[in-house]
Amino acid sequence: MARYGMALDYKNCINCKACESACKEENGILLGADSHRIWVGVRGIEGVFPNLSIGSSSYQPSQCQQCDNAPCQSVCPTNATYYDDNGVVRVNPDQCILCTYCMQACPYDARYIDDRTMTVDKCNFCSDTRMIQGETTTACQATCPTKVRIFGDLDDPQSEISKVLRDREYYKLKEHLGTQPKLFYLT
C-alpha cells in the first residue's frame, strides 16, 4: 500500500523525448503521434528575431496527473477506470467499452485510444511493467538525461518525493478544478 506521485524538476527538461520513447518501449505503446502516454509540452517563444524572450520558451514534461479526485474515473460507466491499492489511476481493458467519456472528462488530455487493445489507455506509472518486477522507478524517470522526475510514495515521510515536496516550492496543473493531481512541478 502506497500513494504514488511524481515531482518534476521541469526546469531541467531539454525536450529530448527520452521519456516518451522509454515509455513506448516499456509499455508497448503503439506508434503514432497522438497515442502517447507521456509527452513534452512546448510553449512557443515570444518575440521577433533577434529579440526573443528566452523566458517565454519552456518545456513542460507531462502525462496523466494521477488525480486523487480523477474526473476520468468518476465518469466511467463500467468502472474500467479504477484506483489500485497504490492510488494509481488504472484501466481494466476487459471492462472498457470505448465510450470515451473519460477522454472528454480529463482536463489534461491524458487519455488516448489504444487501437490494439481497444481501450482508452493512460499512464499507470509502469505498474504492470516495472513496479510488478520490483523496480522502484518508472521508465520515464529512469531514462531521463537531466533527471527531471522523482517518483515515489507520498505517504512515506522518508521517501525522497516527500522530502522534496516539504523543502521546495511547486505548483500543480489546473488545481482549481479540484482534481487533486499527484504530479508536482518544482519551481
Next chain:
Amino acid sequence: MKTEISRRRFLQGSAALTVVGVSGAASALIKIEEKSEIANFALTKTQITGKLQKIPTLCEMCVNKCAAMARVEDGKLTKLNPNPLFPKSRNMLCARGNAGIQALEDPDRLKYPLIRVGERGEGKFKRVTWDEAYEHIKDKMVKILDEEKDNRSTIGFCAGEGMAEHTYASFMKDKIGSFNFVNHSSICLATTIAGYTLTLGGYGQADLDNAEYVIMAGANRAEAIVTPDTMDLFKRTKGRGTRLVVIDPRFTNTAAHADTWLPIEVGTDLAFVLALTYVAFMEGHYNKRFAQENMSDFEAYKKHIINNKYTPEWAESITGIKAEEIRKISRDFMAHAPRSIYYQGRRTAWSHQDYQLRRAQAIFTALGGGIDKKGGIVFGKKLPLGEHNIPSPSYDNAKERIEKDKAAVVGSSGSWIAWRNTVIDGTAPYQIRAFFAYKQNPMLSVPNTKKTKQMLEKMDLVVVIDTMPSDTVMMADVILPESVYLEREDPVKTFGGSEPSIALRKQVVEAKHDTKPVIEIMRGLGEKLSKPLFEISKKYDESLQGEIADRGEAVVYKEEGYDLADGYRHSQTAINHHMVASVYGEEAWDMLQEKGVFYPDMDKFFKKRSVNEYQYYPEHEKSYSVITGDLINEPYHDTCVDTEEIAVLKKDFRTATKKVACALYNLKEKKGIDAMPAWRNELYKPTPEGRFRFITGRHGQFTQSGSSNNALLLDLLSENHLWINKRVADEKGIGLDDMVEVKSSIGAIHIKAYPTEKIGSNVVFFAHGFGAESSELTLAHHRGANDNLIIEDHYEKAFGSAAMHETIVDIRRV
C-alpha cells in the same frame, strides 16, 4: 487530416491560466502523416514470462557510448535501461538509446552477404555465402594489386566512428597496407581537436558539473546530446549555478536554457572571440599570474590582438553582436574564471577559419586560468588497458596518401572532401581502384553527394560493411552485413576524464541473421586474402624478396605479419579478458562482465545519492588537476578570483613549449599556417542580400543517417523541415509545411518549410541525415531532404576539414 496544433498542449500552472498552443514550436513538426505505415512496427510490451537476464552493453545509436542494461526475457530483448554505474553517461539513456531495440528488430536490416548483379547503384543483388563474398573480393583485389604493382594504397577505405573502427582500420592500414584512410574526423571535429591540442596539449573535457560561466557557441548540447556534458549542464542552468551564454544563429533547445542568447552572423565567430580577448587585454581583466607562468609568447599575442585593433566595435560590424554585449561577456567570463569555459565544441566543420577560431577560444579560456582546473577545461586521467599487438608487414610499393598536399596538415585519417575530389578530378598521383566502407555512409554524410557517387562509380571494387541498406550500401559490389551492437561484444574501451572508467559492450542477444561482428569479418577476409596477396608482394616488393632470401619464406610470412588474420583469430571476449585481467586482475574482469563498468575502488566509491543521482568518485578522488609543475609560493594579486589556488602552480602542459601556446611559429614556417589566430577577411564572404546561408546540424531524436529508418525515432520526428525566418517566409508566401526548393550552386532539394522567428533573415537550416535514396529503407526512403545534395564541397586549408556553412542558397516555394 493535417493538424498543426497538438491536442496535447502546454498547460500552464494554475497561477497563470492562459493556454498557449504550440503553433510554430517544435512539437508541431512531429505529426506522422503515414501513421499506419509506421504503426505497423508495434512495440512489444514487457511481459514476465520466463528467464530474466540483465546484460550490460554500451549504446551505439550515436557515438557517445552510454551504458545500458539490457533486459532479456527468454532470450528476447525487451527493454534497454540506463546503467547507473557508468560515470560518463550518469544513469541516462536518451530517445535514441531507447530506440536501440528497433535497430535490432528493423525488418530492413542487411541479413546476409550480397553481391551485386545489376549495374552499380541499380540495387540488384544476389544472396551469397560469406565464403563466396570473400572469394569475390579476393579475385578483384588480386587483379587490382597485380596491375598496380603491389601499391596497397590503391585501396581507399573509410570508417564511421565506432568501437570496432580500430579493428577494421588497423586491418586495412596495417595488414592490407593502404595509407588512404578517411574517417569522420574531417567532417566532424578535426579543427577543434587540432586547435585545442596544439594550444593546450589536449582537447580536454569541459567540467560543466562545476563551471560557473559557459559560452556555448554553435554547440547544441540539448539536441546534439553528448555525455556527460548534456546532463551536467542543464541541471544547473536557469539561475541554478551556471550562467550560460549561447552564441548561435538559431534559437535552439540549448538557447532555451541560456541566460543570454546572441545570434551571430554565420562564419564570424573568430571575430567575436578575438574581440573578447581584446577587451580582456585592454581592461586588464585576465589571470595575469597564470598568463605569466603558463602561456608561451604571451606578450606577442597581447600585442598582436591590440595592434590589430580587434575592438568590440570592429567585431560588431562583422558578427552583428553589439559591442557592449561583447564587453560584458568578456568581463563576466573573467569575473567567474577560472570556472569559466568557452566550450570547445564537437562538430566544428563550419568555415574556412575554424582552426584559428578553436585556437582563439582555447587561449581565451586560458586567460581566465581555467585549464586543468575544476570548473574549467580538465584533462583528467585514463585507465590503461593491456596491449594487443599485431605484427604488421611493411610494403615497399605502398604510396603516400593522394591528398597529402591539399591542405597544410593532412593526418592519417585524411581529409574526406579533398581525398574524394582528388580521386575524381584527375590530380591523384596514382589511381584509387577499390573502396571499402565500414559503418559510414558517405553518400549522405560528405558534402556534395554527386561527387561521392562519381567517386564510387570510378572504382573496380566497392565493399561495404554495415547493418542497414544505406545509400552507400546500394553502391556496393559486395555487401558484408555486420551484426548490430546488441548482437556482439566489441573491444573493451577505457574512458578518460575527471572520473575515469573502463566499460564493456557485451553481446546481449544471439545474432538474428547471418551477420558477423567486424573482428570475424576481418578474420575471414584475412584468411582468404593472405596467401594470394603475399604472392603479389613477392613479385613486386624488393625488400620482401631480400628478406625471404635471408630468412626463408615461411619465417618471413609468419614473423612479419603477412598472415593477415593472425591478429583476429582470438575471440573478442578472449582479447578483452586479456586487456583487462592483465592489468587489473580477474576480479576486475568479473566485475566488468557483470556490471559493464570497472574502475579501481568502484565498490568503495560508487554510492547511490538519491533516486536519480549516484556518486562515482568522492570529490577528492576526482581528477580535475592532473598536470604537474612547480609550486611558486609568493603572494600575488590578480583581477581574477581564487588567486591563491591558481596563481601558484607553473604547469608542464603537454605542448611543445610545455605552456599554453599563444603562438605556433613552427606551423607558420613549415606549413604557412598563421602562428597566432588572426581574422582573415579574404576567408569570409558575407551573405549576399536577398540570399541565404545554409547551416546544418543534429537533432535530439535523430543521430545521422544511421538512425533514419528507425520507426520509434520517426515517430518522434518524422522528417526534417527547413527553418526560415517567419517574416521572410511571409514575404515569399511560404507557410508551415509548404514545399520549398533550396538551391545552391551544386544542387537543389525539396523540403517542407518551418517558418519561425528562431532564425535570422539571411540563414536557413535543416537537420542532417534525412533524404535517403535507398529504396531498401522502407521508412527512410525519400523522407525529408539530404543536406549534402546542396552543401558545397569547401574545406579549410589548414587541416582539410569540411567547411559546411559556406554555402549560399536561394529559396522558392514550389
